[in-house]
Amino acid sequence: MFMKLIKPIVLFFLIVSYSTNLEAQIWKKLKDKVKRKAEEKIDKKTDKIIDNAFDGTKKSSEKLLTKYVFNKSVVLEFSASKSEKATIELFFSTANRNIVCMTLDAQKSGDMGGEVYNLITPKSATIFMNMPGMKLRKSMPNEQFSQLDNSKKIPTKKDLIKTGNIKSILGFACHEYKYKNDGGTITAWVTKEKFPIDGQFVPMLGMKDNGSFEGFVMELNFNTTNDSGSVKVVKINQNRNLTINTNEYKSMGF
Numbered sequence: 001m002f003m004k005l006i007k008p009i010v011l012f013f014l015i016v017s018y019s020t021n022l023e024a025q026i027w028k029k030l031k032d033k034v035k036r037k038a039e040e041k042i043d044k045k046t047d048k049i050i051d052n053a054f055d056g057t058k059k060s061s062e063k064l065l066t067k068y069v070f071n072k073s074v075v076l077e078f079s080a081s082k083s084e085k086a087t088i089e090l091f092f093s094t095a096n097r098n099i100v101c102m103t104l105d106a107q108k109s110g111d112m113g114g115e116v117y118n119l120i121t122p123k124s125a126t127i128f129m130n131m132p133g134m135k136l137r138k139s140m141p142n143e144q145f146s147q148l149d150n151s152k153k154i155p156t157k158k159d160l161i162k163t164g165n166i167k168s169i170l171g172f173a174c175h176e177y178k179y180k181n182d183g184g185t186i187t188a189w190v191t192k193e194k195f196p197i198d199g200q201f202v203p204m205l206g207m208k209d210n211g212s213f214e215g216f217v218m219e220l221n222f223n224t225t226n227d228s229g230s231v232k233v234v235k236i237n238q239n240r241n242l243t244i245n246t247n248e249y250k251s252m253g254f
Helices: 008-018 023-042 047-053 106-111 142-148
Strands: 067-070 072-080 084-094 100-104 116-120 124-131 134-141 160-170 173-181 184-191 217-225 229-237 242-247
Touching: 116 242, 142 229, 160 184
Parallel strands: none
Antiparallel strands: 067 242, 072 084, 072 229, 084 100, 100 116, 116 124, 124 134, 160 173, 173 184, 184 217, 217 229
8 A cells, every 4th residue: 555655756756857867868858758749749659658747638727827936945855665765845835835836956957957846736736847948837637646645645633643752853843643554554753833834735745734634744654564665854944935937838738
């Protein structure tokens, strides 16, 4: 049940960009494909993974705002038992607690000639690609990014057990919650202290409005017989500004 939670996240970031030679080739292939799609509107001989990530048959009905402004962020570190790791930054907006914007480390994505932002709401996900000479965006229903939504794997409040254990993460006292069944174990560390980021929709951390956790989840751990993984907050930025002007991005209507 739990062993597939971390690997799709790593795979997703390999698709949009990452740092090794193989990953750089994937990034270049993705950029080339987007360019062909935008100019020619057709390309039937492309990699299956990229086709699935940009499946034009599944469109979002949610209307984008003209501008999205984010002013705070956290850095998350994903890891799996086979040394798979990925670090992302999540941006939060004080104007809307149910929107989160996800990106890779800015230096890594910038080194490969572009920036990729993933704007995620409870209903849709939109990829914004800022590449040399072009700005493109693609919206799709949120179910296409369901692999990133750990909130769907979190049990109800009555099934979570508060163990009484407390540990400090980045200076915040966090309480341990645990759930166990035949498939494995989920452990969550949650702080109820006044947290500097007022975000309730953080699907990567298992958080959603009216969800199972009261407070901000600082760490999730997943363990099965054959695999394990974790996602945790490793940095908090209280003054981190990002603005996305959606009109500057051409829609990829393929």
